[in-house]
Amino acid sequence: MNNNFINNSFKLANIFLLSIVSVVNIPAQPPQQPGFSTTASPEISPDNKVTFRLYSKEAEVITVSGDWSAPGASEQLVKNDTGLWKVTLGPLKPEYYNYYFSVDGIRTIDPSNPLTVRDGARYASVLVVPGRESELYTVKNIPHGNLTKEWYNSPTLKMDRRMYVYTPAVYNKNQDKYPVLYLHHGGGGDEDAWATMGRAVQIADNLIVQGIAKPMIIVMPNGNANEVAAITEVQRATRSQNAIPPPLATGGGYEASIVNDIIPYIEANYRVLASQEYRAIAGLSMGGGQTFNIGLRNTDKFAWIGIFSSGMFGGVQGGYGAFDPEKQIPGLLTKSGAFNQSLKLFYITCGEQDPRYEYTQKAVNTFKENKLDVIFKGFPGSHEWKVWRLSLTDFLSRLFK
């Protein structure tokens, strides 16, 4: 991992003293509102042990599952004679975790915790264990950029569509033009994902204020070519709100639309440095595959390319057909010098425990053997947001320099 980032994060922690640091003792309380409990959950002790609490006289089995352990793993809560269920886990490393309860087999968010996050159609509660590693994901007392939920017309996809646009804090303070990163979610995600699970706004705000990242605009489109907007914005045309969604059309349609529709819209409506050397593109998983194709097929438009945890290099078991870089992007291996000349950064990451790691490494080795300049980084974790937040952090710190 980038040592620069680590050192500067220490600096951040020292400079900005406000944060989640004081410890308040709130005793577990009996239900205050008829029928439902409000109690201290989650509660984080000074040594980062975390206590989850929940009230029910009738439930038989309550468990908690979180991304501090493997998917599907769970810990049982234990009930006392007042009906208070409780478990203490950890110590947990500072991180921005998702978790949920299972109450007699029904998945629930923590009713005492106001922080939640949506992953596709499902909700989880959020646990922020404070410390250096989660510092960058937290709203600090610094200048903040704005986030706009923005509609644009896509002639390519024949609809008005929604995207999110982040402008850095300084954008409203001067008349300068700024570089742009086009940042893509993964399969099952939408335009909301990077700003919520990905903490992209907080990461950008915190890196920019420290001078680690350049002030930039970050555009977060919806990469599902059949969607107008996230399912929470535009309900599907059915009387069953959770109707099975149609198969995702993630092919050429979206890839053409970013070049034909999104970039022109952004450059007409924002103060943007509108040239190749000031345009970056990145994405995770499915969005990493889109980025690979869009970025490398349009090196006249993008100089900075970031691919996080893509399955396209062979996926989890050498799947997705044999990955043939030269077939995918003609000249990528045979004329690598031309790509090296066009691109300022060709950057690939993967979680070190992600089954995609092995095939990604193979692809990277092939690129290197063919003298294609590439930077490859592994981050601890599997196919999960922890890895993508670190990937974004490191990628942002390299852009437009």
Added chain:
Amino acid sequence: MNNNFINNSFKLANIFLLSIVSVVNIPAQPPQQPGFSTTASPEISPDNKVTFRLYSKEAEVITVSGDWSAPGASEQLVKNDTGLWKVTLGPLKPEYYNYYFSVDGIRTIDPSNPLTVRDGARYASVLVVPGRESELYTVKNIPHGNLTKEWYNSPTLKMDRRMYVYTPAVYNKNQDKYPVLYLHHGGGGDEDAWATMGRAVQIADNLIVQGIAKPMIIVMPNGNANEVAAITEVQRATRSQNAIPPPLATGGGYEASIVNDIIPYIEANYRVLASQEYRAIAGLSMGGGQTFNIGLRNTDKFAWIGIFSSGMFGGVQGGYGAFDPEKQIPGLLTKSGAFNQSLKLFYITCGEQDPRYEYTQKAVNTFKENKLDVIFKGFPGSHEWKVWRLSLTDFLSRLFK
């Protein structure tokens, strides 16, 4: 209720045919992912009966509660031998409802429904029963305005704070200047409330496209003077994420800050018609009281005032002291002619089943006896969003005309 609004809503329903109209038959399915069910819930039949479903072999009692009935009321779900719990309610009138399950006494959202909403620190699932009354709250295939989560400096409150800003669809299409409505949430709410529970963005988009409302900017500040932003944006400074919040300071601090900080910020950063006749202020409940004081004490700044379901006229039982309009706003009764001359609209609403209704009527009668021009409207409902969405709809249709 405004007949104009009703007639035009019929028009809307006819003009825009897309919407939630087709019926898809999705059978109740057994759990597809290990441990958790995904099934059709809620499912709305063509006659607007609504079926809720949930899987649990172990649960003892599961109920559903929604704002289609009185607070605290609930209906039991019944289990079959596969562990599928089910209840069919209604027919329910077209509306944008909130609901939650109780599983053995634990409040949960519907795990099969991707639509949720936050009310203060609590989440509920959302049920949209399609039809004329919920039409205006739905994202239609029309030009959409943008919503920006925006940070501004408040010298008055000595912090950077967050608000939401809606710009109408036409804003990015020309260089015109637009009027502004400053719209306030209630107690327990924050800058997020009108854009989520209040459906303010959809109401504005739909009314503007029909020509019922003028294109306008809508600013949704955080009216809690002690808050930087919603609890979901800035976690409170504690290791218990749900620590009991400090008492809300909703007095003079916020009221001074809108005039000193927010209006100047908006007028410096947006293309705004920056004069009294193009400024409106409104709010619900606590925000209605703020609006009463801010609006009537600054008639040089605001020409349009909307107060929805305020308790300040005597509250639920003639509380909040004896309401003395002349003491609250000197001259309001004795020099009502001056107020009539300054204001283009002094508009008050309340739910007809809200215990505040009686004292609001009394205050309105006092205003009228003193020849203060006021429009008072009752809407069916108690102290709830259904009333505030209708209040906003009717208020928007009267502004800037």
